[in-house]
Amino acid sequence: MINSLNHLPHPLEDGATLAGHFSDLAPPLTARQAEVEASRCLYCYDAPCVNACPSEIDIPSFIRNIHQDNVQGAAQKILSANILGGSCARVCPTEILCQHACVRNNAEECAPVLIGLLQRYAIDNAHFREHPFQRAAATGKRIAVVGAGPAGLSCAHRSAMHGHEVVIFEAREKAGGLNEYGIAKYKLVDDFAQHELDFLLQIGGIEIRHGHKLGDNLSLSDLHQQFDAVFLGLGLAASKQLGLPHEDAPGLLAATDYIRELRQSDDLSQLPLAEHCIVLGAGNTAIDMAVQMARLGARDVNLVYRRGLEEMGATDHEQDIAKANQVRLMTWAQPEEVLLDAKGQVRGMRFARTRLDEGRLVNTGETFELAADAIFKAIGQSFDEHALSDPLACQLQRQGGRIQVDEQMRTSIPGVYAGGDCTSLDQDLTVQAVQHGKLAAHAMHAQLMLNVEAA
Amino acid sequence: MADLSIVFAGIKAPNPFWLASAPPTDKAYNVVRAFEAGWGGVVWKTLGEDPAAVNVSSRYSAHFGANREVMGINNIELITDRSLEINLREITQVKKDWPDRALIVSLMVPCVEESWKHILPLVEATGADGIELNFGCPHGMPERGMGAAVGQVPEYVEQVTRWCKTYCSLPVIVKLTPNITDIRVAARAAHRGGADAVSLINTINSITSVDLDRMVALPMVGTQSTHGGYCGSAVKPIALNMVAEIARDPQTQGLPICGIGGIGSWRDAAEFLALGSGAVQVCTAAMLHGFRIVEDMKDGLSRWMDSQGYASVQDFAGRAVGNTTDWKYLDINYQVIARIDQQACIGCGRCHIACEDTSHQAVASLKQADGSHKYQVIDDECVGCNLCQITCPVQDCIEMVAVDNGKPFLDWNHDPRNPYHVAG
Numbered sequence: 045m046i047n048s049l050n051h052l053p054h055p056l057e058d059g060a061t062l063a064g065h066f067s068d069l070a071p072p073l074t075a076r077q078a079e080v081e082a083s084r085c086l087y088c089y090d091a092p093c094v095n096a097c098p099s100e101i102d103i104p105s106f107i108r109n110i111h112q113d114n115v116q117g118a119a120q121k122i123l124s125a126n127i128l129g130g131s132c133a134r135v136c137p138t139e140i141l142c143q144h145a146c147v148r149n150n151a152e153e154c155a156p157v158l159i160g161l162l163q164r165y166a167i168d169n170a171h172f173r174e175h176p177f178q179r180a181a182a183t184g185k186r187i188a189v190v191g192a193g194p195a196g197l198s199c200a201h202r203s204a205m206h207g208h209e210v211v212i213f214e215a216r217e218k219a220g221g222l223n224e225y226g227i228a229k230y231k232l233v234d235d236f237a238q239h240e241l242d243f244l245l246q247i248g249g250i251e252i253r254h255g256h257k258l259g260d261n262l263s264l265s266d267l268h269q270q271f272d273a274v275f276l277g278l279g280l281a282a283s284k285q286l287g288l289p290h291e292d293a294p295g296l297l298a299a300t301d302y303i304r305e306l307r308q309s310d311d312l313s314q315l316p317l318a319e320h321c322i323v324l325g326a327g328n329t330a331i332d333m334a335v336q337m338a339r340l341g342a343r344d345v346n347l348v349y350r351r352g353l354e355e356m357g358a359t360d361h362e363q364d365i366a367k368a369n370q371v372r373l374m375t376w377a378q379p380e381e382v383l384l385d386a387k388g389q390v391r392g393m394r395f396a397r398t399r400l401d402e403g404r405l406v407n408t409g410e411t412f413e414l415a416a417d418a419i420f421k422a423i424g425q426s427f428d429e430h431a432l433s434d435p436l437a438c439q440l441q442r443q444g445g446r447i448q449v450d451e452q453m454r455t456s457i458p459g460v461y462a463g464g465d466c467t468s469l470d471q472d473l474t475v476q477a478v479q480h481g482k483l484a485a486h487a488m489h490a491q492l493m494l495n496v497e498a499a
Numbered sequence: 500m501a502d503l504s505i506v507f508a509g510i511k512a513p514n515p516f517w518l519a520s521a522p523p524t525d526k527a528y529n530v531v532r533a534f535e536a537g538w539g540g541v542v543w544k545t546l547g548e549d550p551a552a553v554n555v556s557s558r559y560s561a562h563f564g565a566n567r568e569v570m571g572i573n574n575i576e577l578i579t580d581r582s583l584e585i586n587l588r589e590i591t592q593v594k595k596d597w598p599d600r601a602l603i604v605s606l607m608v609p610c611v612e613e614s615w616k617h618i619l620p621l622v623e624a625t626g627a628d629g630i631e632l633n634f635g636c637p638h639g640m641p642e643r644g645m646g647a648a649v650g651q652v653p654e655y656v657e658q659v660t661r662w663c664k665t666y667c668s669l670p671v672i673v674k675l676t677p678n679i680t681d682i683r684v685a686a687r688a689a690h691r692g693g694a695d696a697v698s699l700i701n702t703i704n705s706i707t708s709v710d711l712d713r714m715v716a717l718p719m720v721g722t723q724s725t726h727g728g729y730c731g732s733a734v735k736p737i738a739l740n741m742v743a744e745i746a747r748d749p750q751t752q753g754l755p756i757c758g759i760g761g762i763g764s765w766r767d768a769a770e771f772l773a774l775g776s777g778a779v780q781v782c783t784a785a786m787l788h789g790f791r792i793v794e795d796m797k798d799g800l801s802r803w804m805d806s807q808g809y810a811s812v813q814d815f816a817g818r819a820v821g822n823t824t825d826w827k828y829l830d831i832n833y834q835v836i837a838r839i840d841q842q843a844c845i846g847c848g849r850c851h852i853a854c855e856d857t858s859h860q861a862v863a864s865l866k867q868a869d870g871s872h873k874y875q876v877i878d879d880e881c882v883g884c885n886l887c888q889i890t891c892p893v894q895d896c897i898e899m900v901a902v903d904n905g906k907p908f909l910d911w912n913h914d915p916r917n918p919y920h921v922a923g
Contacts, residue, residue: 083566086892089848095870111565147845152893 049316062312082111096145099126119170133164175246180207188271193221195464196277198481204249215257228332263434276462280425295390299333299422318418325422327357350378443468453484501804508696512601514539519780520605527589536790540601545578552577560717571733619667635676635701650676653688660692670695698757702728731783735761746775765799773819832906835883843896850887
């Protein structure tokens, strides 16, 4: 998939130097820093931070535990609400969640407690001798989980805790989903997703079968027959298209494809590097892409968005990261034409300037061209329709292209649950996916045990 | 600028900030540095009979706040461990070099007349301005019949004070131990013995913490520990009360009081002065930050005095004494109610849970559409206890507002609900 960039040169710096550019963006707190920061928590009641946390972590309680030198207690408190608390501590946009809600983020102080870093401190320093959660007595029930991303893993762990047997079907070689393949390298370093996976699997009762892809060698009909319940954590596998000619031209590809390659690379100096590049989009993925390209040594990186900074999906914090890495944020411009050279390779893009006209986005009529030897699309992900092509899957009710679920993560088909980005519910965030998986596991358990009692 | 100079028990000083008898005043080197920094006086670390005391290692431990700020220090150090001769020589020289500063010598010798009779003329010969009797040291020395062992027996306090007044012409300040049940008893005894003043409080018996790995309390001396004397900001409330108790005791009326205990700022000092002290002594704050703190204390106190229109310390010293009384004289009809400034409220919920769980269920938590909570006082349930205001992390967010309930002043002595009330 990254073949379309094969004609590009490689970074000038060697692998080790480049690796240094991708080290921890937000380094961990030292013990003393954690103590100072923990002491700032006001231990609120009905705490706004907890209200803002999609996975309902008891934040004041875990911070109090850190301050009272009970790091294991703090970690267990976090993990009991969010088994992927370690990766969420690293990838959560805390600036719009817990830390935004923190009462110390008021106008007088503007200095929220650094909840994300404290959460990371607790998880990283807990050092459990054995897995901190035990499984309930075996129920004899079997649950199929499709997709080993945050939603699926969370659902699997909680289901295993309830005493069920879980089989996870994963298309890729590694489990972890976006934590493994999709997050900027400097946000999740040291193979963290795999370490977290190893920890999670310690609970037992979870089998992962790789190379199984729904719609290819796996069907919902079969799973529904063979298992007592099914959870779909499919994610959003397809990248949205621009809808312009030459979208397959060498030099143009989806940002997620490049990020996946970058994350799996052992030697960053072997990656293709665009000296001049354009990133299309306005979300955190667009920022991740632009910043990583800049850190690999791109001479200029332009992030182009068709609306204004205020409408960008990327948070202020993310925008600041982009600016700190010399990424140029260009707004009010939308792609009009992919420009190719004589060899048919990308040489740039023509954009139409835009403006709002009574709330509608319109072209001003003015255009401009940007030279680039690579263009990365980060204009959003969409549902991979092919995954739900078998007769039963076709019956799943959809909403806005995604799978429709209720608050207990039940789909329209009894016994089939879904969570994470593939559903129409809530924001597309890792922490939200973890919560969905957890809620689905609870709902499945309640339903399965109800049937047991009735029988 | 306000005049900070004082005359305390006949002793003149350019300001009311004195260093207490403790490690910072152990020798000329420290005392000279203190005077250079601007301290109005020092009480030289307690002298005793030769041979000098011997100290152990380690000696201090602390009680820390949430962010390692020191709330209090506990110490097991004894009186000076230098010879009497060296100390007397240094005192003589320092007083000669710094004639405008108050130099008091703290003393502790066995509770026999001969011992006092012997040492007092030696001290007087140094030119010192006064003596302070260390009847308060709570660790080590009481085991030898000195320090708090004297301070805890009113008859001894009176007796030793009288000896000092007999064999010495200098003003005698009796330093009181707080490790008693009623501080007034010791103050009255000193007063009867002819004391020119009392100073208080000395340190409070304490153990600050326990090392749970070694199972030894702190501070550790090898594998053992012993209780020490507690000082620092944590003891200020205890000291303030004891000062006030003596200040408003008719039996010791007019007896000058030197306030000691957790004073670290000009405001602390002003509070001790307002409650009846004529001067104050500082130790822990200096031990934590150095002698330079006196500059801020002098500046802050004099600016505050200017803002209040007080020309001298005497203008406000003791002003809060008359407003400190027994519970039975308080107005039982007076009522305050909490008011939460919704603009200032940050929504932490601490007022609610404190009142809900532990007090009067008078702060309602109203869940809003966005999941946040609004906190509102239920006037009919609020007893005006101040707990919500205390737990609120925002300054001035919760105000205790006096309610005009139309009821006249009524104290418990006259309240009909009191079975023993005074009729009419």
